[in-house]
Amino acid sequence: MGETLAEKVWKSHTVRSAPGEPDLLYVDLHLLHEVNTPIAFDGLRESGRTVRRPDLTLGTEDHLVPTADLFKRIEEPAMRRQAELLARNCAEFGIEVYRRGDPQRGIAHVIGPELGLVQPGMTVVCCDSHTTTMGAFGALALGIGTSQVEHVLATQTLPLTRPRTMRVTVTGRLADGVSAKDLILALIAQIGTAGAQGHIVEYQGPAVEALSMEARMTVCNMTVEAGSRAGMIAPDETTYAYLRGRPHSPAGPDWETELAHWRTLRSDDDAVFDTEVVLDGDKLAPQVTWGTNPAQTAPLDATVPDPASFADPQHRAAAERALAYMDLTPGTFLRDIAIDAVFIGSCTNGRIEDLRAAADVLRGRRVAPGVEVYLVPGSDTVRAQAVDEGLEEAFRAAGVQLRTSGCSLCAAVNEDRLRPGQRAASTNNRNFEGRQGKGARTHVVSPAVAAASAVAGRLAAPKDLDQKGRTQ
Structure with missing residues (x-):
C-alpha cells in the first residue's frame, strides 16, 4: 500500500x-x-x-x-x-x-x-x-x-x-x-x-x-x-x-x-x-460568515438562516445564540447588512496578493462615510512591496491608511480593537464572540469582498459596485 x-x-x-x-x-x-x-x-x-x-x-x-x-x-x-x-x-x-x-x-x-x-x-x-x-x-x-x-x-x-x-x-x-x-x-x-x-x-x-x-x-x-x-x-x-x-x-x-x-x-x-471529502469548485461563490464560528457561513447571495431550519438541536441552539450576539434577523439578505468597520490583513489574508485584490477594488473609489478601515500587511516586506507597486497611493486616495505589519485585529490582543457593537467585514480567520474586541461582530470574508464592503458600507462583492463606487 x-x-x-x-x-x-x-x-x-x-x-x-x-x-x-x-x-x-x-x-x-x-x-x-x-x-x-x-x-x-x-x-x-x-x-x-x-x-x-x-x-x-x-x-x-x-x-x-x-x-x-x-x-x-x-x-x-x-x-x-x-x-x-x-x-x-x-x-x-x-x-x-x-x-x-x-x-x-x-x-x-x-x-x-x-x-x-x-x-x-x-x-x-x-x-x-x-x-x-x-x-x-x-x-x-x-x-x-x-x-x-x-x-x-x-x-x-x-x-x-x-x-x-x-x-x-x-x-x-x-x-x-x-x-x-x-x-x-x-x-x-x-x-x-x-x-x-x-x-x-x-x-x-x-x-x-x-x-x-x-x-x-x-x-x-x-x-x-x-x-x-x-x-x-x-x-x-x-x-x-x-x-x-x-x-x-x-x-x-x-x-x-x-x-x-x-x-x-x-x-x-x-x-x-x-x-x-469532495467539494465542487465550479459551484462556489463568494462566502460570508453570519454567525460566531467559521462553519456558520453562507454565500453572499443568501439570507440569514432561520435557526428552526437546523434539524440538529445543538446546531439550532448555536444558531439562535449566534444571531442574538450578531443582532441579526432570519431572512435578512446578507447584502443588506450594514457594516461600520473593515479589517484587511492577518496571517490568512495579509500577503501582497491580498493587498493587490483590495487595491483593485478601492482604486478610483472612496470608503463609505462612517466606515473605519484597518489595512494591515502581514510583514514589513509586504508593506514595502505595496508601496513600491503604488498600492499605497490607491489606498490613500480611497481614504485608507496602510499600516505597519502585525496581527492587529485578527486577535485584538494589541491596541487594535473594535468597540462593542461595531460590525466588521474582516479577512481574518475567526468570528468568535469578542474575537476582535468585546461585543464586536465579525463577518469573515475575502479581501475583495472586504474592500467592496468598505466602499458600499454594507456587505458587498466587487461586482456590486459601479465605476463611481455606488452599489447597483
Whole structure:
C-alpha cells in the first residue's frame, strides 16, 4: 500500500517510535512570538537547560505590536513586558529575533514562507494554531502549546500521536470573483468546525492545483478552523517557482538536489486516506460568515438562516445564540447588512496578493462615510512591496491608511480593537464572540469582498459596485 504525503513526512522525521506511546518527531524549524513563550524560557532556566538548536529557531514580534505607528510605545504594561521578554530571552539563548524596525519582521506565518525558511517536507512548529498556513508547501506545520514550546527548545523534538489522514478534493475551477478564502469557508460550512478533528488534511484536485502559493496558504491557514492541526498541499512547479531565489532557499547545486527530493513528496496513487471529502469548485461563490464560528457561513447571495431550519438541536441552539450576539434577523439578505468597520490583513489574508485584490477594488473609489478601515500587511516586506507597486497611493486616495505589519485585529490582543457593537467585514480567520474586541461582530470574508464592503458600507462583492463606487 502506498503512503500519503503526511505519512511520508511523518515517517522521515520520526526519531523514536514505541507501541502505546506517541512518536517523537524531529523539528526542522521553530518559530516564536511574544505571547506564551516567556513561560517556556522560564522552564528552561529552572531545569538548567539550553536551547538545543538556536539556529533552527526564529523569533518575531507580531501579536502585540501597534500598527498605526511603527515605533509607538506599547501602552499596556503586561503586553509591553511580553514583547521585552521575547527580545531578552532570544538574546540570552542565542536566538535571532526580528523586532520593530527590522525590515524582515512580520507575522510568523508570513515571514517563514517569504524568507524561504519553510520548504517542502519540513516539520515546522509555532505556539500558534495557524501555523497550519505553512503546510501549503508540503510541510507538516503544527501549532503547539507552551509546554511543547519548551520541549522543542530543549530537544528539537516533539512527542505526537499520529493523526489519521483526510483528503479534500476540490473539483472543477473557481469562477472569477471566487477566492481561496471562499473555498475554505465553503469547506468548513460543509464539514463543520470538528469535521477534520484528529486528521491531517491534504488538499488535492484541479481547483487547488490552480491556486497561487499565497492562495494555498490561505486554505491551509484555516484548516485549523475545521478541527485539524495540519493541512498540506503537495509541492509542484508553483511551489518551486515561489521558493526559487528566496533568502533561505537552497541555491546552485543544492537547489537541484533539494528539488529532486521535493518532487517525491506526493501521495502515492495507491495511498489510502482514512476520510475522503469532495467539494465542487465550479459551484462556489463568494462566502460570508453570519454567525460566531467559521462553519456558520453562507454565500453572499443568501439570507440569514432561520435557526428552526437546523434539524440538529445543538446546531439550532448555536444558531439562535449566534444571531442574538450578531443582532441579526432570519431572512435578512446578507447584502443588506450594514457594516461600520473593515479589517484587511492577518496571517490568512495579509500577503501582497491580498493587498493587490483590495487595491483593485478601492482604486478610483472612496470608503463609505462612517466606515473605519484597518489595512494591515502581514510583514514589513509586504508593506514595502505595496508601496513600491503604488498600492499605497490607491489606498490613500480611497481614504485608507496602510499600516505597519502585525496581527492587529485578527486577535485584538494589541491596541487594535473594535468597540462593542461595531460590525466588521474582516479577512481574518475567526468570528468568535469578542474575537476582535468585546461585543464586536465579525463577518469573515475575502479581501475583495472586504474592500467592496468598505466602499458600499454594507456587505458587498466587487461586482456590486459601479465605476463611481455606488452599489447597483
